[in-house]
Amino acid sequence: KNQVEQSPQSLIILEGKNCTLQCNYTVSPFSNLRWYKQDTGRGPVSLTIMTFSENTKSNGRYTATLDADTKQSSLHITASQLSDSASYICVVNLSGGSYIPTFGRGTSLIVHP
Amino acid sequence: ETGVTQTPRHLVMGMTNKKSLKCEQHLGHNAMYWYKQSAKKPLELMFVYSLEERVENNSVPSRFSPECPNSSHLFLHLHTLQPEDSALYLCASSQDRAGGPYNEQFFGPGTRLTVL
Numbered sequence: 001k002n003q004v005e006q007s008p009q010s011l012i013i014l015e016g017k018n019c020t021l022q023c024n025y026t027v028s029p030f031s032n033l034r035w036y037k038q039d040t041g042r043g044p045v046s047l048t049i050m051t052f053s054e055n056t057k058s059n060g061r062y063t064a065t066l067d068a069d070t071k072q073s074s075l076h077i078t079a080s081q082l083s084d085s086a087s088y089i090c091v092v093n094l095s096g097g098s099y100i101p102t103f104g105r106g107t108s109l110i111v112h113p
Numbered sequence: 114e115t116g117v118t119q120t121p122r123h124l125v126m127g128m129t130n131k132k133s134l135k136c137e138q139h140l141g142h143n144a145m146y147w148y149k150q151s152a153k154k155p156l157e158l159m160f161v162y163s164l165e166e167r168v169e170n171n172s173v174p175s176r177f178s179p180e181c182p183n184s185s186h187l188f189l190h191l192h193t194l195q196p197e198d199s200a201l202y203l204c205a206s207s208q209d210r211a212g213g214p215y216n217e218q219f220f221g222p223g224t225r226l227t228v229l
Contacts, residue, residue: 032214043220051214099212103155
């Protein structure tokens, strides 16, 4: 069964600190993996998208990694800001042409001043 | 208006009511989607429309009825809902329904639905 597991479920850090969120998946055949940020009361917004051949991609203070062999991805947030408080969702899409996503439950991040 | 908009933002309804959720995209996209987001559960893809034709219905109960009159508008008609249907309903659009990495989905803010 195709699954996406995210950890931790929730995380509290102090402003300015770094953190890393994990995403493990069993989706096969794999096409791509996307990380979304979802602020409270808003829809998800894409942060990064990675294909099989990519192992690192950055978007400002956000850096995603992908190990397609171990089927693991991480999202590293550097020098956290209060505005980083949100839910971070990992989504893996099956290959084959059509949009066939498997979503993780998300990690809830709270950044305290 | 830009992006994807949804109305209403909040809705409270009884189990015998009939209501509709509306989604509008201003991005010129050809595919639109309905998702259900319940607390502590992954996003669930409910319906997929491509060029106004429904291409997927992921085993959604018939009390949810989608309608896509044109490529910019998407509705979700609700009737005889159950309390477990209370959730955030998200609409999204993308250029087409391909699953490739460059076909990014753009989400609306969602409608928070409470069924009493």
